[in-house]
Amino acid sequence: MRLTPITMEERIALIRIPKWLADLSLKVNRLYYKQLLQYRYGARQRGPAWFDHRIDLYFHWPHNLFWLERGIFPRKEMFEGCAVLDLFCGDGFYSRYFYSTIAGTIDAIDKDPLAIKHAKYWHCHPKINYIVADLVKEELPGSHYDVIVWFEGIEHLSESEYAVVIERIKSVMGETSVLIGSTPLVSSECLEHGNWEHKNEFASVEPLKKFLCHDFTDIQIDVTDYPVLGGGQRRTAYFTLRHP
Numbered sequence: 690m691r692l693t694p695i696t697m698e699e700r701i702a703l704i705r706i707p708k709w710l711a712d713l714s715l716k717v718n719r720l721y722y723k724q725l726l727q728y729r730y731g732a733r734q735r736g737p738a739w740f741d742h743r744i745d746l747y748f749h750w751p752h753n754l755f756w757l758e759r760g761i762f763p764r765k766e767m768f769e770g771c772a773v774l775d776l777f778c779g780d781g782f783y784s785r786y787f788y789s790t791i792a793g794t795i796d797a798i799d800k801d802p803l804a805i806k807h808a809k810y811w812h813c814h815p816k817i818n819y820i821v822a823d824l825v826k827e828e829l830p831g832s833h834y835d836v837i838v839w840f841e842g843i844e845h846l847s848e849s850e851y852a853v854v855i856e857r858i859k860s861v862m863g864e865t866s867v868l869i870g871s872t873p874l875v876s877s878e879c880l881e882h883g884n885w886e887h888k889n890e891f892a893s894v895e896p897l898k899k900f901l902c903h904d905f906t907d908i909q910i911d912v913t914d915y916p917v918l919g920g921g922q923r924r925t926a927y928f929t930l931r932h933p
């Protein structure tokens with residue numbers, strides 16, 4: 690016979706949540722993130738240059754899937770305890786949920802103080818060091834990284850800004866380090882009509898490869914293609930760079 694009173698947790702476990710309530714909660718959650726998408730990134734306002742990936746998770750799923758690749762692709766280059774640099778980290782979603790489960794340390798950097806504030810609040814983790822820094826003007830915090838991720842970043846820099854940042858990146862790469870990143874491939878008629886911060890967009894793999902080969906001898910580029918919610922197609926070029 691049990692004499693201790695049942696705990697609140699045990700009491701809650703006894704309540705069977707009805708399916709209709711679970712379904713309703715899911716619908717309300719989805720609506721919340723749909724609204725967040727509209728008022729933060731809607732056509733009429735200039736939202737942040739970074740995306741809040743909770744919207745992908747709770748509203749876009751399962752229609753837009755390309756955003757998951759930034760989490761999964763670099764995992765194949767990571768090993769237990771590796772030192773990761775997450776360049777232009779935006780909301781911090783990838784460092785928190787995809788990289789922190791394998792990395793030893795992560796320096797995650799973005800120039801937008803609001804992105805870093807958001808990342809620290811929603812996606813903090815003891816292994817992640819979120820830093821506000823404009824890498825065109827400021828140095829990197831570390832001296833060596835095993836895996837450097839730079840997703841949806843190069844198109845945000847002019848060619849001269851890129852030249853400064855890539856020198857900083859090369860200086861923290863060793864023999865076995867790898868830089869893995871992505872950039873959207875934009876059809877020629879849509880060039881310069883996307884994200885307001887884009888300064889250097891690419892329409893196909895060839896010009897991207899020509900651009901990257903100034904600094905790297907070992908270049909691999911893969912392209913993925915997805916239909917997106919609301920119509921259209923999303924093409925993304927993923928580059929894996931070694932041996933600067």
Ligand SMILES: C[S@@+](CC[C@H](N)C(=O)[O-])C[C@H]1O[C@@H](n2cnc3c(N)ncnc32)[C@H](O)[C@@H]1O
Nearest residue numbers: 739777778779799800801823824825840841845
């Ligand atoms: C499209 S977001 C990509 C965010 C994240 N990597 C992702 O995949 O969701 C581009 C980010 O680059 C940051 N950024 C642009 N120029 C930068 C610079 N010079 N130094 C640091 N961050 C920069 C912006 O603030 C923005 O958060």
